Every structure is written in structure tokens, then in C-alpha cells.
Amino acid sequence: MRYKIDVLKTDIKKGKRQEPRSCPVARAVCRTLRSQLKNFEGVSVYGGPSGIALNTTDDVSETIDAPIRASRFISKFDKGKPVKPFSFYLTINN
Numbered sequence: 001m002r003y004k005i006d007v008l009k010t011d012i013k014k015g016k017r018q019e020p021r022s023c024p025v026a027r028a029v030c031r032t033l034r035s036q037l038k039n040f041e042g043v044s045v046y047g048g049p050s051g052i053a054l055n056t057t058d059d060v061s062e063t064i065d066a067p068i069r070a071s072r073f074i075s076k077f078d079k080g081k082p083v084k085p086f087s088f089y090l091t092i093n094n
Contacts, residue, residue, distance in 0.1 A: 005032050006087045007073065017078050020044040024077060025052070025070055029090065037092075050074055054092065064090065 007028040015024035026045045029052060033040045039056040046053070050066035066074065067088045077083050 002089050002091045003032055003036060004087060005029055005070075005090050006085070008085050012077070012083060012085065015077065017080065020046055020053075023074060024083070025066070025074055029054075033092075045070075045074060052090065062093065064092065 005025075005028050007024050011024035011027040011031075015027055016022040020026060021042065021044050023045050026043050029043045029045070033043070033054070037056075039058055039060075041055045041057050043055065044053040045051075045066065050071035051063045052066050052070075053061055053063045055061050067090070069086060070088050073083055073086060
């Protein structure tokens with residue numbers, strides 16, 4: 001299934017650098033998926049070759065390659081560079 005993820009100004013303001021579970025992208029993914037998936041528990045977002053690790057209440061974990069746009073955002077944010085709200089799509093096999 002394909003989900004539109006909107007990273008908002010509040011996600012950027014409340015996001016934490018170098019924190020896989022609290023960065024703006026993680027906050028946006030959590031907000032979106034909690035309202036869409038019954039068994040969604042949490043997310044971790046990793047930089048470098050960026051990946052998004054999704055965790056479910058039934059102890060299943062799936063790692064998805066982050067879209068290029070999200071990867072670039074994560075890199076800039078973690079380096080303390082200015083970033084703006086944006087959107088991207090995330091495809092999950094659920």
C-alpha cells in the first residue's frame with residue numbers, strides 16, 4: 001500500500017537531530033501510519049544509505065529504502081542545515 005507522508009513545520013521544530021525515532025521524518029511517518037495501520041507500533045529512520053524501519057505490535061519489522069527526497073532531507077537536518085516541510089510517498093507491503 002502507498003502512503004503519502006507529510007513532514008510539517010511542527011515535525012521539523014520538534015524533531016531531534018541524530019535521533020532515529022524522533023527526527024521529523026520519523027514523526028511524520030508515525031503520525032500517518034498510526035492512523036492507517038492497526039498493528040503499527042513505531043519507526044526508526046536511519047541516515048547514510050537511508051532506511052525506514054517499521055515495527056508492528058506482532059513483533060514484525062520491515063525496513064524500507066527511504067525515497068531520495070527523504071534521504072536528502074534527513075542528511076541536511078542531521079547536519080543542522082535549514083530544511084523546509086515536504087511530502088513523499090512510502091510503499092509498504094502489509
